[in-house]
Amino acid sequence: MMRQFPANPDLTVEEFELNMGPQHPSTHGVLRLVLTMDGERVVRCKPVVGYLHRSIEKMAENRTYTQVIPVTDRLDYCTSMTSNYVYVMAVEDLADITAPPRAQYIRVIMSELNRIASHLLWYGTFALEVGATTPFIYGFRDREKVLDLFESTCGARLLYNYLRIGGVSRDLPEDFCERMLAFLDEWEPLIREYEALLDENPIFYNRTKKVGILSPEAALTYGVSGPNLRASGMARDVRREEPYAVYPDLEFDIPVRTEGDVFARYRVRMEELRQSARILRQCAEKLPKGPFLEPQPLRLVLPEGETYVHLESPRGDIGCHLVSKGTDKPYRCKFRTPSFCHIEVFEHLVRDCLIPDIMAICASFDVVLPETDR
């Protein structure tokens, strides 16, 4: 009689394949992880992306330079401002346009507010992934107030379409700075409250400490950027290394942790919330008067050439590679998005973890799927 001997004698139970996603409560949209499991332990993990592909880059090739801006909103719905910004920056770089100083400040204000909104959203969902429901509501509650500020500025709460080539679409409302400062005064003490809910909780501590450790070398190899890179001990920040807009005039620290685990990523983002508030206060103080937009022709024609610019979005280093053939439409518009790189890391980090660790690790990287697939 046939006797089957095991291929791998170390197996205790049968390995099976588990499709986590594309529809799963905690893959935030449509990430699919093909997991090979040994009981609760992950043997292999293969992330599958592309379920949310909308061919944004191709669409950009068929629109005039101004018309592309609303499309970039959809790049990352959590931080539309920075997506707008990186594209506008590329166009301005190629066309050699400089936005007026007031517009520069407004852009920084919007970027930082959006960073706060994005990190708050992340805080809520991350806590939800490790099973705490209450922080979710806390995070979303305060995000609402940021969205109110956006709404009063550009009329939209999610997809702003606010930045323009050469400035921003409209000036800040009269009382914007007062309202922003009032919000910061009210909100900054609440960061302590967020931390109190999670930081000192032994369950949370055990779930996140020494879980999903990403070494600095591996982080660089995979192209990890932003808070995730800084949590692995690399003090890299585009705002500091290749300062754009008015960042050189502003004082802020770059929070760094050396552990590289889930907890470190969480802490770095919490500190970034404080730093963003600090930047915003300085901006409110220094905001100059003057024009907010240097008007450009409706049908803007860019000289032939190409450029690559990048900036620090809440998720990391987002870049735009723009190629112009001297027409009114981009020849090629390629976005380098941080989430795409971060998803690659899962394969490496999730191995030998338990299912709950997958959730904690994936959530800690703050991956946004529309940005990944574009």
Add this chain to the structure above:
Amino acid sequence: MSPIGLNHFLGLGAVLFCLGAYGVLTRRNAIAVLMSLELMFNAVNLNLVAFARFLPNLDGVVLAVFVIAVAAAEAAVGVALVLSIYRNFRHIDLDQVDTMKG
């Protein structure tokens, strides 16, 4: 209906025991054999308790407690063996676990 006496319980115990024995003899799956063994344990226990109550002597119940304890130990070791067999052969068909035959 006629009153129920000791013989009724003993008869039921005998039926249960034979069903268990049939299972042990015919089942090929190790876990199924373990289950049939539990049936036989239960038949014995039933007899012990019936004796304890009809020939009034509590010792039968005490013995039944011991049997349950031993059955628990047996099941633990049995399942461990089954898992071990499964790890080595990728199946738990007892008729094919015959490498000791040489």
Add this chain to the structure above:
Amino acid sequence: MIFDPNPVAFWLLAAMVTGCALAVIRAHKLYHAGLALVGTLFGVAGLYGLLQVWFLAGVQVLVYVGAIVILLLFAIMLTHHMMTPNLKTLSTQPWTAAAMCLMLLAVLLGGILSSTWQTAPDTTVYPTWTSQSGFQVAEAIPSVKALGFRLLDPFTLPFEMVSVLILVAMIAALAVARKPPTPEDPAEGCEEVVP
């Protein structure tokens, strides 16, 4: 007081026990056999209840259903694909086995019927502790206390031996079911393997 179990309850329980036992030895899906085993065990627990040995009925459910059967079900889940029925249920000679078992049954029943048992109504004075009078007070139903005293008074040594046996069995089970240690094996294995 003559001890007289309720006949209706007895026959119902007997039918349940026998029916479920048949399912245990014939079910095609092993998991169903496990569920049927639970039915049998509950039936036997009911019979214990009928015999007024409530403590044993409780222990039966707690240990058998709560531990042993769950353990067996775990073993089934770990060693089988989820839904494949166990195809080769019976060995090559089911009829020989059936004949043998029927003969065994005949012998047992013959023995039972031909014997006369010295049955007697339960008049034992089960010792019970009360604060007023120490050991005394008769109880017709073997209470948990009576059983406890019985277990610890003449049967102390076997009682302790059983605890040693369980300890040994536990260690043995761990030793057998453990993964062979590999260098990169984490100190804390996955939890399902520990029976």
Add this chain to the structure above:
Amino acid sequence: MEPIFEQFVRDLTGGFQIPFWAPMLVSLGLVLAFIALNAMFMIWLERKICGRIQRRLGPMLTGPKAWARFSMWTGGWFQTPCDSVKLLLKEDIVPAQVDRFGFMLAPVLIFMAALAVYVPLPISSTAHGQPSPIVVAVADLDIGLLYVVAITTLTILAILTAGWASNNKYSLLGGMRAGVQILSYEIPMLFALMGPMVLAGSLSLGDLVLVQHAGLFGVPFLGWFLVPSFLGAVVYLICAVAETNRPPFDMPEAEQELVAGFSTEYTAMRFAMFYLAEFSNTFVVCMIFTAVFLGGWTLPGFVPPGSLNLGFFHLPYFDLLAGMAIFFAKAYAVVLLLMWIRWTFPRLRPDHLMTFGWKFLLPLSFLNLLICTVLAAVQQIYFGGNPG
């Protein structure tokens, strides 16, 4: 239950002899009604507490608008009845690839367990028309605590069966997790309960309460086993949360990990049965905690009169009603504690859960048993024997 019930009927009708099956039927009906109504109330309360903790209002729209205007605690009263009706009316789906027998059996099994576990739970006592106070329970079993623990194991079986029969990997993982978790936490739980058992010298829940009322070392305020067996109470409460699969121990149905664990494939009425059983079990562990550690329906040094005469109105069975009020007040205090825990903590990881149970709770429960045994011996030697 029976003597009181007979007495009650006799009082009411003037000497009517009830058939033997009537008390059983009545108590079955009472328990069923209690499970349904209490679960509805608990779900409403849970949502309100959750809302309070998360700084929102919770359900406010269903129910009388005038009440909702008054405060958040008076709004949304009809939310859970509406939800139940919705669940009842939904299509009952049995997926094609499931094991039909197991799939249909599991909810029935879990509900049976939830129902049967109420039998020995004492909620009050009365001396009305009786020579000595009688414990009000469906049946105050001699093996009460053992019975409760034994019946609880049926829950594991049901969840395992649901997980296996659903033929879904998430369900299977959820079922396995539940099995391992409940099995592991049953052991420290049993040992935690053993402390009070030793102190009272009985397994019967009614006896346990009466012993607590009598007090330890002759001091009634030491009577609640919460005091002498404090460690046991803590261990029991933690294990009880784990046994009922409530967060932070809700690994088996962890939404973010296993979708809905063992109940992923269940819809409509079958899902409602799981849900109902879960809330019922939560309340049961609170009732057991009340009876075993918080002195049940008694307050130290307080014995309610058998009937209350207000002059214009004579209230019989006053001791029964007062006992019930005290008992449910205590039980709901424990419920509130569990809800507070639920909405504050993140979820544990399965291996941490195992380590916590085996390496921390189990030794702690052993220590508790040791302390209780010493205390029981002291009580027995110096204060005239076992109070039980």
